[in-house]
Amino acid sequence: MLKKRIIPCLDIKNGRTVKGVNFVDIKDAGDPVELAKQYVKEGADELVFLDITATLENRKTFVTLVEKIAKEINIPFTVGGGISTVEDAVALIQAGADKISINSSAVKNPQLITDLKNRFGSQFVVVAIDTKNVNGEWKVFTKGGTFETTLETVNWAKEVEKLGAGEILLTSMNSDGTKNGFDIEVTKAVSSSVNIPVIASGGAGKVEHFTEVFTKTQASAGLAASIFHFGEIPIPTLKNKLKTQNIPIR
Secondary structure, X not given: XXXXXXXXXXXXXXXXXXXXXXXXXXXXXXXXXXXXXXXXXXXXXXXXXXXXXXXXXXXXXXHHXXXXXXXXXXXXXXXXXXXXXXXXXXXXXXXXXOEEEEOHHHHHOOHHHHHHHHHHOHXXXXXXXXXXXXXXXXXXXXXXXXXXXXXXXXXXXXHHHHHOOOEEEEEEOOOOOOOOOOOHHHHHHHHOOOOOOXXXXXXXXXXXXXXXXXXXXXXXXXXXXXXXXXXXXXXXXXXXXXXXXXXXXX
């Protein structure tokens, strides 16, 4: 059985790490370079960097900040936000990214998924899916969670796999920042309908939430932000507790 991964997420706005609830009410959470170094020391399996306002502000990801973080870490590093061309991805790889996460640009131009796969390999391509339950149906949202598309989440997940994505980063907007637990329903639906790894995101507040997502769904990783940024659950503590519950962890 593949070992489960624990992944801290740096949501970046104006060069700082931030965290919100349900994609709004954004608060400062610290210096991204210092946090990245701390997570490597604590044993994080990977690190995700999301420039959360790049698409909304019609600009590219902060390449210089990516470069600074990449120099300080030695774990897989996924970068997303404002990536709309293969050239954008090349610039980030040169800055030190190991994987690229696309969301709005993948919905707008699904061919980009295939183009990135053909250039770098599918293991390089992470498609982020921000999803929200709207009248009982899980819909895909873009532009930092501000725009509701007509896409249904499970169908879109299957489509991105066909197009060449190597991984899905699934964030439940209903659970994001609430600390009430991962959204088991949508995580289970997506992870059981594709054959590529699914990272569960949105809602982690305690160790039990990771136990639940790893035992009740096929998610291969759990991603969280504020509980790590504010020291509520240190990564070593989380990993040790999961191991005692016989959950295969790195």
